[in-house]
Amino acid sequence: xxxxxxxxxxxxxxxxxxxxxxxxxxxxxxxxxxxxxxxxxxxxxxxxxxxxxxxxxxxxxxxxxxxxxxxxxxxxxxxxxxxxxxxxxxxxxxxxxxxxxxxxxxxxxxxxxxxxxxxxxxxxxxxxxxxxxxxxxxxxxxxxxxxxxxxxxxxxxxxxxxxxxxxxxxxxxxxxxxxxxxxxxxxxxxxxxxxxxxxxxxxxxxxxxxxxxxxxxxxxxxxxxxxxxxxxxxxxxxxxxxxxxxxxxxxxxxxxxxxxxxxxxxxxxxxxxxxxxxxxxxxxxxxxxxxxxxxxxxxxxxxxxxxxxxxxxxxxxxxxxxxxxxxxxxxxxxxxxxxxxxxxxxxxxxxxxxxxxxxxxxxxxxxxxxxxxxxxxxxxxxxxxxxxxxxxxxxxxxxxxxxxxxxxxxxxxxxxxxxxxxxxxxxx
Amino acid sequence: xxxxxxxxxxxxxxxxxxxxxxxxxxxxxxxxxxxxxxxxxxxxxxxxxxxxxxxxxxxxxxxxxxxxxxxxxxxxxxxxxxxxxxxxxxxxxxxxxxxxxxxxxxxxxxxxxxxxxxxxxxxxxxxxxxxxxxxxxxxx
Numbered sequence: 398x399x400x401x402x403x404x405x406x407x408x409x410x411x412x413x414x415x416x417x418x419x420x421x422x423x424x425x426x427x428x429x430x431x432x433x434x435x436x437x438x439x440x441x442x443x444x445x446x447x448x449x450x451x452x453x454x455x456x457x458x459x460x461x462x463x464x465x466x467x468x469x470x471x472x473x474x475x476x477x478x479x480x481x482x483x484x485x486x487x488x489x490x491x492x493x494x495x496x497x498x499x500x501x502x503x504x505x506x507x508x509x510x511x512x513x514x515x516x517x518x519x520x521x522x523x524x525x526x527x528x529x530x531x532x533x534x535x536x537x538x539x540x541x542x543x544x545x546x547x548x549x550x551x552x553x554x555x556x557x558x559x560x561x562x563x564x565x566x567x568x569x570x571x572x573x574x575x576x577x578x579x580x581x582x583x584x585x586x587x588x589x590x591x592x593x594x595x596x597x598x599x600x601x602x603x604x605x606x607x608x609x610x611x612x613x614x615x616x617x618x619x620x621x622x623x624x625x626x627x628x629x630x631x632x633x634x635x636x637x638x639x640x641x642x643x644x645x646x647x648x649x650x651x652x653x654x655x656x657x658x659x660x661x662x663x664x665x666x667x668x669x670x671x672x673x674x675x676x677x678x679x680x681x682x683x684x685x686x687x688x689x690x691x692x693x694x695x696x697x698x699x700x701x702x703x704x705x706x707x708x709x710x711x712x713x714x715x716x717x718x719x720x721x722x723x724x725x726x727x728x729x730x731x732x733x734x735x736x737x738x739x740x741x742x743x744x745x746x747x748x749x750x751x752x753x754x755x756x757x758x759x760x761x762x763x764x765x766x767x768x769x770x771x772x773x774x775x776x777x778x779x780x781x782x783x784x785x786x787x788x789x790x791x792x793x794x795x796x797x798x799x800x801x802x803x804x805x806x807x808x809x810x811x812x813x814x815x816x817x818x819x820x821x822x823x824x825x
Numbered sequence: 826x827x828x829x830x831x832x833x834x835x836x837x838x839x840x841x842x843x844x845x846x847x848x849x850x851x852x853x854x855x856x857x858x859x860x861x862x863x864x865x866x867x868x869x870x871x872x873x874x875x876x877x878x879x880x881x882x883x884x885x886x887x888x889x890x891x892x893x894x895x896x897x898x899x900x901x902x903x904x905x906x907x908x909x910x911x912x913x914x915x916x917x918x919x920x921x922x923x924x925x926x927x928x929x930x931x932x933x934x935x936x937x938x939x940x941x942x943x944x945x946x947x948x949x950x951x952x953x954x955x956x957x958x959x960x961x962x963x964x965x
């Protein structure tokens with residue numbers, strides 16, 4: 398990373414660590430960019446006037462405050478549409494990707510109820526999709542949850558076989574939020590088009606990071622979110638195809654009829670302006686950023702593999718976001734590893750980090766054993782990470798894993814040649 | 826989740842980490858938990874058969890910081906105690922000492938189980954007498 402390159406969002410408590418190579422490292426390091434991203438300072442700058450000066454309601458038709466706000470929102474709509482190969486009228490603003498997923502799935506389910514009651518999705522979708530589908534099951538819809546391979550990919554033949562004349566929607570994500578695995582979205586889109594079934598994709602983790610084009614992929618509905626791409630939280634969009642075919646949705650939020658009646662509610666103009674700017678920046682910088690983050694991710698992976706044995710990658714490396722790494726560090730429980738690297742922000746698939754005491758359902762669906770799922774760590778690299786940060790993270794992870802393996806009875810037993818899978822464990 | 830200072834201290838400076846010779850008839854080994862559950866504790870004690878005093882204790886734990894702290898604390902508490910006293914250690918005392926939140930109570934339960942399992946293993950070995958070859962501790 399060049400000197401003086403942008404960094405932000407860490408806060409006052411950060412420490413400065415002087416390194417031998419004269420590169421100052423600020424702690425803590427944020428490497429959890431699948432959870433959220435910091436707002437790019439250029440995005441924030443664009444947003445600020447819309448809080449205090451151009452604060453109008455975009456739906457106010459009678460004065461310049463309203464016109465100004467509307468113009469800003471429409472400009473952002475163009476920027477967002479341009480990034481994904483859509484037209485501005487196909488962008489519906491929402492409060493978050495969760496709402497976008499709900500609107501797409503529930504909206505189609507209700508609107509096309511006469512046509513059919515079958516929905517196809519996948520086992521490793523985000524909960525915003527899975528739980529929405531589960532709710533629809535209670536209302537009499539039938540849902541197929543396609544399994545995934547060890548690589549984290551669906552089988553297109555299984556998708557084809559699951560289609561019935563009652564199928565009204567296929568909802569399959571592009572990039573997974575835990576393992577970064579990319580589904581064969583172009584093939585899914587082609588199949589959906591051929592069968593005349595609507596295709597929704599939760600593209601939240603992909604848009605702004607890798608190329609995504611609704612025309613090329615034959616996508617009818619797509620969820621995207623600003624805060625995953627250096628924009629603000631609380632603003633997102635649903636792409637709704639208007640031509641070939643024209644997709645209709647039943648609203649789930651009723652009111653003043655904003656967003657062509659599909660999503661009532663006053664527009665979050667500053668957020669939308671930021672979302673638009675974030676899309677413009679992403680589009681312009683994507684090729685360089687993808688290459689740079691892929692380089693950093695590979696450096697991270699190689700650094701860990703060079704110094705540790707029994708590290709396992711979860712999901713396909715080939716079909717994967719360039720900035721994601723999800724690895725299991727055998728014999729070291731994930732939460733204790735996070736505790737050891739407490740100046741690095743990453744996340745774990747371990748049960749202990751969740752409220753449910755169940756390890757990651759995504760890893761489970763891949764067939765990763767629960768023992769290894771408990772040892773998994775997700776690294777999400779982002780625009781503001783540097784090579785020096787990656788090197789620091791490698792050092793910290795390696796030293797912590799080595800220390801915790803010394804503490805691990807499982808590591809000791811494995812080294813003594815005990816087959817842990819054959820043990821009769823006395824669980825509590 | 827925020828950890829208590831005591832949990833952090835045990836996590837950073839775990840007491841009595843290591844292993845005792847499991848075939849030694851005066852060593853009891855308790856291995857509890859399961860990798861699928863995210864917690865495995867191995868707690869070992871060296872007990873003087875003449876005095877019933879726990880002369881040494883060691884542990885190794887696969888688990889979260891609270892599990893590591895619970896087992897580290899357990900080794901501290903059992904050392905120097907008589908077997909009967911060690912059996913009286915309750916998980917609730919561990920919870921109190923380490924300020925464990927409700928979601929981590931199972932870590933303290935596991936530590937109590939490990940103490941009991943180690944003592945049971947020791948008694949089994951002692952009862953089996955010298956004529957039998959000492960068996961490696963099993964987890965069943």
